[in-house]
Amino acid sequence: MEFSKKTLRTQREQRIRPVAICVCLDRGRILVAEYREKERLYYRPLGGTIEFGERGEQTIQREFREEIETGLKDVRFLGALENIYTHGKLRGHEIVLVYDGRLCDESLYEKNSLEGDELGQPFKAVWIQLKNIRATGHPVYPDGLLALLEKQTRSPAG
Numbered sequence: 413m414e415f416s417k418k419t420l421r422t423q424r425e426q427r428i429r430p431v432a433i434c435v436c437l438d439r440g441r442i443l444v445a446e447y448r449e450k451e452r453l454y455y456r457p458l459g460g461t462i463e464f465g466e467r468g469e470q471t472i473q474r475e476f477r478e479e480i481e482t483g484l485k486d487v488r489f490l491g492a493l494e495n496i497y498t499h500g501k502l503r504g505h506e507i508v509l510v511y512d513g514r515l516c517d518e519s520l521y522e523k524n525s526l527e528g529d530e531l532g533q534p535f536k537a538v539w540i541q542l543k544n545i546r547a548t549g550h551p552v553y554p555d556g557l558l559a560l561l562e563k564q565t566r567s568p569a570g
Contacts, residue, residue: 416510429504431455431495432468432529433459433554434476434484434511438521444552445528455540456553458528459512468509470536479528482520491562495554506561508554513563 435457435555436443460475462468469487490513495506520526527530536550542561545552552558 416420422441423460423530426503429466429506429556430462430509431459431506432462432471432475432509432511434487434513435454435490436484436513436515437559437561437565438453438514438539440543440565441541442483443515443526444540444562445530446525446538452558454551454553455538455545457557462509469511471509472511472513476515479530479535480520480526482515482517484518487511491560493556493560495556496563500562501503506554510557510560 433456434443442457444457447454447456458479459472459473462471466474468489472487473484478481490510490512493510494509495504495508497504497506512544515521524539528535528537542558542565545558
């Protein structure tokens, strides 16, 4: 069976991507990467694609070491989200494993922002207060994350 380049590209674009992120919940705030697309500001917790044979917790450990040069401790699974979105002209579909954990470098909790590096691209990570984030109008991705965190912080175990 022959496939055109367009068909192969479309098939690649339609793959579901497994992702793991960690929110590092601390005093009502979470650590997120700050992104700007044209004039729009948005946030997403640090993490990345789960590699084949890698567990979600291993993914966030690897990503935090690569991106902000620290490990995580006391990691716990919070839940899973399904994120279907459009970025530019491309559609995306992710299954996102959401974790919480403590940064091994405790001094990072005292900084307002951190400089990170993702595959040679610098980015800024910032602490945002959960109680204030909706009022800013800046989205936090993946969709459903804030509701999951609100549920966690209201539950006796969270």
